[in-house]
Amino acid sequence: MVLKDIIAISGEQGLFKFIAQGKNSMVVEHLETGKRKSAFTTAKVSSLEDISVFTEDEDMPLSKVLDRIYDRESGGQSVDPKTAPDLLRNYFGEIVPEYSRERVYVSDIKKIIQWYNLLQSRNLLIREDPEKAGEEPDTETEEPKKAEAPVRKKKEKKKDSTDGSRE
16 A cells, blocks of 8 residues: 555544645644644654554564455455454454564554545555556666766866866
């Protein structure tokens, strides 16, 4: 899943979409209400693409967990996050069998399911294409090379003109 501009703010209900960066804050839009507000640098802001789930081996990115829920539910809504804790643990265990039962709490599972249902209802669950992901770094590496070439030419010209004036 592509979760680049979707963020969670500690102490705030729901998810937000990043709109713009200011000097000491960022402008965000609440996904459910559509209201815009400023999130100041003192607020703990987390991008969903930076969040991961504890597993027995390595941490699993949230995008991969959401992909698994999406596949299991065939793109539909997930279970109600207010169901019994034992049912939520069993459901999450079916999706991510290797999750750490000691470090992942029921509140974490509820939050992940709430986020999934919110993103699904807003049609923001976008699959990441491996081909497109591979193409983006290629275009980024070409641009700096083009920018470096004129800089080298200017330095060479300056050296030639200063060398000629000194002699």
